[in-house]
Amino acid sequence: MNSPFKVLEKLMVKDLAGGVPPTFRFVNKKLKHNPDMKPTALSFCDSNNVTVRDIEIMNSPQCHLKFDSSSGIKVNNITINSPEISPDTDGIHLQNTKDVEIHHSNTGCGKNLGNKVIYSMFGNHVNQRLHVQLLELEMTIVSTGLGKDKSVACVSVIAVEKNLVTKYSVELRIETWQYNCRENNYVKLFYMLSGYKEPETKRILVFILEILKLCWKCAELFESCSESGESRRGFLESSLKSLLRPTASEHRSSRLNSSGIPANSLFQSARRQSSSFYGSSLRARKIRLGVAGARRSFIFTPRAVLAMDPPSEQLAEKFNLDGNIEMQVFVSNSSASSIAQVDIQINYSSDSLQLHWGVIRDRQEKWVLPSSQPDGSRNYKNRALRSPFMKSDSNSYIKIAIDDPAIRAIEFLVVDEAQNKWLKNNGQNFHVEIPMREKLTIPNVSVPEELVQIQAYLRWERNGKQMYTPEKEKASVKHRLEEYEAARFELLEKVARGTSIEDLRATLTNKNDTREIKEPSVSQKENNLPDDLVQKQAYVRWEKAGKPNFSPEQQQVNFLSFLGQLVSELFLRLVASAGREFEKAREELQAELGKGVSVDEIRKKIGKGEIKTKVSKQPQNTRYFSTEVIQRKGRDLMQLINKHAAKSAEDKASTSVEGKNSIEPKVLKAVELFAKEKEEQDDVTVLNKKIFKLADKELLVLVTKPGGKMKVHLATDFEEPVTLHWALSKKAGEWLEPPPTVLPPGSVALKEAAETQLKNESSSEHSYLVQSFEIEIEEDIFVGMPFVLLSNGRWIKNNGSDFYIEFSRGSKHVQKDAGDGTGTAKALLDKIAEMESEAQKSFMHRFNIAADLMNKAKDAGELGFAGILVWMRFMATRQLIWNKNYNVKPREISKAQDRLTDLLQDIFASNPQNQELLRMIMSTVGRGGEGDVGQRIRDEILVIQRNNECKGGMMEEWHQKLHNNTSPDDVIICQALIDYIKSDFDISVYWKTLNENGITKERILSYDRAIHSEPNFRRDQRDGLLHDLGNYLRTLKDKMRSLEPHVVCDRLAVHSGADLESAITNCMGYRSEGQGFMVGVQINPIPGLPSGFPELLRFVLKHVEDKNVEALVEGLLEARQELRPLLFKSNNRLKDIIFLDIALDSTVRTAIERGYEDLNNAGSEKIMYFITLVLENLALSSDDNEDLVYCLKEWKHALSMSNSKSDHWALYSKSVLDRTRLALASKAEWYQQVLQPSAEYLGSLLGVDQGALNIFTEEIIRAGSAATLSTLLNRLDPVLRQTAHLGSWQVISPVEAVGYVVVVDELLTVQHKTYNMPTILVAKRVKGEEEIPDGAVALLTPDMPDVLSHVSVRARNSKVCFATCFDPDILANLQAYEGKLLRLKPTSADIVYSELKEGELADSNSTNLTEGSPSPIKLVRKEFNGRYAISSEEFTSEMVGAKSRNISYLKGKVPTWIGIPTSVALPFGVFEKVLSEDSNQEVANKLQLLKKNLGEELSALKEIRQTVLQLTAPPQLVQELKTKMQSSGMPWPGDEGEQRWDQAWMAIKKVWASKWNERAYFSTRKVKLDHDYLCMAVLVQEVINADYAFVIHTTNPSSGDSSEIYAEVVKGLGETLVGAYPGRALSFICKKNDLNSPQVLGYPSKPIGLFIRRSIIFRSDSNGEDLEGYAGAGLYDSVPMDEEEKVVLDYSSDPLITDEKFRRSILSSIARAGNAIEELYGSAQDIEGVVRDGNVYVVQTRPQV
Secondary structure: OOOOOOEEEEEEEEOOOOOOOOOEEEOOOOOOOOOOOOOEEEEEEOOEEEEEEEEEEEOOOOEEEEEEOOEEEEEEEEEEEEOOOOOOOEEEEEEOOEEEEEEOOEEEEHHHHOEEEEEEOOOOOOOEEEEEEEEOOOEEEEEEEEOHHHOOOOEEEEEOOOOOOOOOOEEEEEEEEEEEOOOOEEEEEEEEEEEEOOOHHHHHHHHHHHHHHHHHHHHHHHHHOOOOHHHHHHHHHHHHHHHOOOOOOOHHHOOEOOOOOEHHHOOHHHHOOOOOOOOOOEOOOOEEOOOOOOEEOOOEOOOOOOOOOOOOEEEEEEEEEOOOEEEEEEEEEOOOOOOEEEEEEEOOOOOOEEEEEEEEEOOOOOOEOOOOOOOOOEEEOOOEEEEEOEEEOOEEEEEEEEOOOOEEEEEEEEEEOOOOEEEOEOOEOEEEEOOOOOOOOOOOOOOOHHHHHHHHHHHHHHOOOOOOOHHHHHHHHHHHHHHHHHHHHHHHHHHHOOOOHHHHHHHHHOOOOOOOOOOOOHHHHHHOOOHHHHHHHHHHHHHHOOOOOOOHHHHOOOHHHHHHHHHHHHOOOOOOOOOHHHHHHHHHHHHHHHOOOOHHHHHHHHHHOOOOOOOOOOOOOOOOOOOOOOOOOOOOHHHHOOEOOOOOHHHHHHHOOHHHHOOOOOOOOHHHHHHHHHHOOOOOOEEEEEEEEEOOEEEEEEEEOHHHOEEEEEEEOOOOOOEEEEOEEOOOOOOEOOOOOOOOOOOEEEOOEEEEEOEEEEEOOOOEEEEEEEEEEOOOOOOEEEEEEEEOOEEEOEOOEOEEEEOOOOHHHOOOOOOOOOOOOHHHHHHHHHHHHHHOOOHHHHHHHHHHHHHHHHHHOHHHHHHHHHHHHHHHOOOOOOOOOOOOOHHHHHHHHHHHHHHHHHHHHHOHHHHHHHHHHHHHHOOOOOHHHHHHHHHHHHHHHHHHOOOOHHHHHHHHHHHHOOOOHHHHHHHHHHHHHHOOOOHHHHHHHHHHOOOOHHHHHOOOOOOOOOOOOOHHHHHHHHHHHHHHHHHHHHHHHHHOOOOOOHHHOOOOOHHHHHHHHHHHOEEEOOOOOOOOEEEOOOOOOOOOHHHHHHHHHHOOOOOOOHHHHHHHHHHHHHHHHHHHOOOOOHHHHHHHHHHHHHHHHHHHHHHHHHHOOOOHHHHHHHHHHHHHHHHHOOOEOHHHHHHHHHHHHHHHHHHOOOOOHHHHHHHHHHHHHHHHHHHHHHHHHHHHHHHHHHHHHHOOOHHHHHOHHHHHHHOOHHHHHHHHHHHHHHHHHHHOOOOOEEEEEOOOEEEEEEEEEEHHHHOOOEEEEEEEEEEEEOOOOOOOOEEEEEEEEOOOOOOOOHHHHHHHHOOOEEEEEOOHHHHHHHHOOOOOEEEEEEOOOOEEEEEOOHHHHOOOOOOOOOOOOOOOOOOOOOOOOOOOOEEHHHOOOOOOOHHHHHHHHHOOOOOOOEEOOOEEEEOOOHHHHHHHOHHHHHHHHHHHHHHHOOOOOOOHHHHHHHHHOOOOOOHHHHHHHHHHHHHOOOOOHHHHOHHHHHHHHHHHHHHHHHHHOHHHHHHHHHOOOOHHHOOEEEEEEEOOOOOEEEEEEOOOOOOOOOOEEEEEEEEEOOHHHHOOOOOOOEEEEEEOOOOOOOEEEEOOOOOEEEEOOOOEEEEEEEOOOOEOOEOOOOOOOOEEOOOOEEEEOOHHHOHHHHOHHHHHHHHHHHHHHHHHHHHHHOOOEEEEEEEEOOEEEEEEEEEOO
């Protein structure tokens, strides 16, 4: 029942005698039995929801304040004191009580425990909850009485609110009673922990509770066991093992408990040399061990505890900011201290909220920086401190301790850094006075210098560990001396407050009070051997034994000692065994003492591991857990952002000529001019073309087919005479004597060849001089021509081999039109195509050529790197020849590869904006630097042949092939040999393995060193071959992984970690010794890797094949995060870091795909969790990732909403999903724009298969995380739609329609088309600003234009059915109806469609076709009235349009809380007047000519607009506009300089020019309006830099319901709402009879917001807008004087999304404004406006059509 006292306050209980009964006792009288009580000052029994505050209790004998069997307890500002000689007195005693909050209280109870809260439980109270919420406390929490008198009891939760334990220390003590099976009684176990601050406190409390639960559970099992004696003990031991299941990893060499807490991070100070004392030690007492009956204590020494006096807190200031934001400032001052505390609380929540502040000292006017500061503070430009606020729900708070008595006030501002939003005090600083404090009298004492040094170091740590460069070292000396003296002064202040030098020393050196007297063991008394050394030596023994988990038989302990051992193992495993190991350790140390070694020397020798220890390695026990987890570091996601934006489409268009400007235009050489002339001849088909490099000369071979005959042209720029020694071939490689009919004049026929002297040939037209050769071949039996050259008696060959030219490249290499190379680095691609014949020789040639071209690629920028990537990708996918007619050693390939990757790593470091492309290039090229491995390949095959006596046949042929060129095929061959041997030498198995991996007989015969033979081994060779080939297979994989990680077939990666393991090994270093004449390999580890990184990588490798992938993926992402800072630093091993990051990235993708099966029946939360993992991985691999990072933040917010069961979680998650899809679409578009043109152009030059070109970009995307993310989004989408009750459709214009289905990619491409039959358009892309083409009766799309976008309004006005389809299956079904007749029947949330027969069209009344009907709408030409500018009071229908008149009408008539911007206008006719000026006569003439041609050439529209921009302003216009703007209170742009007026004048002209934009022109032509009669006024308004912009329709446009308002809201300016910006706005409806209850229909997904400086906007206001029957609004442009800034939006920190109270306030204000304006006009209105600082402004209104 509830206590009669809800709140007890302002009470003092003082000086109670030892035996006096309780002074106050509040008891539930209905209880049959009330618990026995200690002598208690104040107690509550069976009381719920009690608040006790502002009470002081002094000198109670045993218990000051007690709560028994109660819940919902709040204790605030309680002061409890008892003498230092007091016994173990309870401060606050909580018995069988749950849900307790203790705030700002001080419980000083005796000398040992200081502040103390007791929590005890008796009887059968299982799983009670104690919730202790601590704010600014320094106290002990004691849990006692657990299991007393054979009761079963458990403390299941002690929770400390995250981020609420600040600054002060908390101590936890646990007392439990456990049954001793041998003594048949209960033994009290006592544990204590103290001195840790947040976050350690929370981790400690949770960790201790895990032990308590374990103890309680063991006792419960013990009681339930019916056995006795050893059987019972065995049962308990096995039960304990089954319970001890830490979900831990060995990551960072630490165990984690089930809460994911590193066990060895809790008691690190236990390893320090220090003495312990009662009250600051953790010990398990009275545990009987099985060795000599000795008693042992497990002692852990925590840090010392510092106590603070309770502050007296009072409200100093209260501020109301921006309407809904309130800030309170509390100042407290301790009577016994010079420290004041300032507590600032504000009902504003943001992750980026900062206090921008300083302090005012005596006799100073300006603020200065304080010497001490809150955690996380940073120096802001040496002008202020910036300290972060802490978040708590929708509020934020910060606490500042002021320890300098000279400080009289603090001054501050509050800034939201993410939004650059400043909160000020009416434009000024906030100023809060600090109460006068007594200045300390600094005593005339000296503080030891070593303590001053420690304090100075702590100050240096606190101030961010500032480092000084050598240049600044001298300047820093003065600052360091000042810091040293400041440290001395801080210590003197503490002495002045009563702290002794000894206490200072103990505090600063973490040495605990030595007042505790320990009972030493007999051996200690005899040898003076400290216990802590024995413990350390026992730990050393345990480590040397392999850290075994000793069995109970080894330990020989009873239940309690076994339990103690388990508990101690959880605490850092400092004690390896509780029995025999201690005695062994003690014996070893006593032996040292016997040698005359002192205790201090022993301590040093233990630290160095010099004590001789005899231990045997213990077998590793099976782990009792199946899943390990990684404790992710808490990181600010904002640190992930890279703002290296890709070029826009416009930029790319300008760089499309990049081949001509970024790389110098190519000057054609003589042989190229020769080839050009031959190719330009009529009716010539080029069959093949090659240019060979011959030192500084060139040799061209061109094969053409003019008129059905084949011609071979050869030309060279050699100056000396050249003879061609040549032949023809019917199959590749052979020399046949040419037929006589083919020989050119003067040729000499030889055996199997011919010789011909080249003749000189020149051209005046193309200016070249070459030596040439030409033959014509009529027969098709020849396929090629081998040849060599002879000049000056010297034979010239192709790198030692014969030249060879094929007469045809084959059918798939048919030469295609290469186009003009628009959107590519054309000159670079041309050079690549020219060098391809050389690159085909081997990987060595290709890599060296690529290295030679990297500087040109770098000069070309993004498109240059794209060209290299495309080329390397063609190579990797075998679209190009790998090796042809060239013998190259593996070492040479590796050297060339190493050269290329070294260049790439240097470019990577200096080009952060192109790192994504460079990563892709490197992943395609491979690591390189494996020359030694290449040599091992050649050496080891010889060893295999020698060891196994198989030197001939297939093995020798394979050896020759390996010597010539090692390739990924060799991995398959090796595996095939192993499979063949394992199958008992079944040759069919050998061929099966080869064929399954793409290697046929033809292929192995086509090698330069062909393999003709099959393997044929003896049975006695089996074991040796299997052993040696198995090792050789690993060597081959090492080589191939370094060579081409993305090329090698599946056989290469036997497990998914193959590439990862290689990359890790290269980073961490390894050594492999060579054998015999074989070469050894040594790779050193990369220096500077993050601490703990090797353990993290070992965790990853250990779990790389896990089916349950969550822990693996978390580990992979943690590794990538740890690695990320190194990617932005220059390092001669940077490429190894990059390749490791690439491997980690790839492993994340494969792991996630392996985890798809687990998602089949998973809930939405798990899919969302997987999405966050993949999105983080994608962001880590992307250059311009700001949008991706904000998507990631929003998904995490969506997950928290889902976990908290928020009503709107699914609706919000759907918006995040939509935004993520837009981000993926944007990334895919970037790939398409950057890579596809290069792929198509270079592919056409190189003869790449057209099918491969068509899907080039698609395959790139499919190989990355974007495809994985898209798959996850598709899984989640239907779940969210169903949960949020969204359905499969959003119907924007519910009109029934009948028409023929036409499918188009983009509405934009058909907006000006006219359909002769009623048409249902299914468009994949609809931006929002397009026109709906004539003849269209319906528009269906998967895209998401806003309901109030231009195209949506057009659809409703034109009675066209318009809807968005969210279900891809429904959309695919509709597309399958293309060309067929359908009927659409929409409802408010669905569309039903059915197929009709042809004859049914005539019965339909929904054709919407008005062919040839004259327009009923007429325009009236407006004339110039003699005035260039007018004020809003002068607005009339003859002067301005409806937009201006409506704004003027609203002024003074709407409620005062609705802002209306001041306006002036350039009236109708001003444009025509300016055009008629003499200064603009040339412009007028040009416009007249262009308008005449407009009917035939629609491209003239753009030229008309550009011509309008050439107008000059008459001086009278400038003067009149200036006068009107200034008299209306508006700023005049010209006051800021002539340039600002020029900007304003350009904006005015752009408004006039928008009369001729395509959308407006075609719209007026569609309704047959006379375009010449359309006149344009310009409305001039000051821009309101909006927080949010909105559009209201006061009648719901989707349902037609006039009782509810529909509105859409975007962040920033409204152009993103009405223009073609992707994504949805926040949409809501609000009933007019309940304007305070808006209902959100959808959350925003627009990634971009527009913001602008203080400026002027010029709005179009034509006579063609808002006509009855025709809505021309939105057709013409409104142009701000300044360009808007595009900002990527972070909705996760936007209060409109995260703060329900704020959202309701803003949306209600918008709805009220719409309702007020509708009531003013008496009809439905279409209203535009903005919100700034919570205030609503309306910028225009018009009748809703």
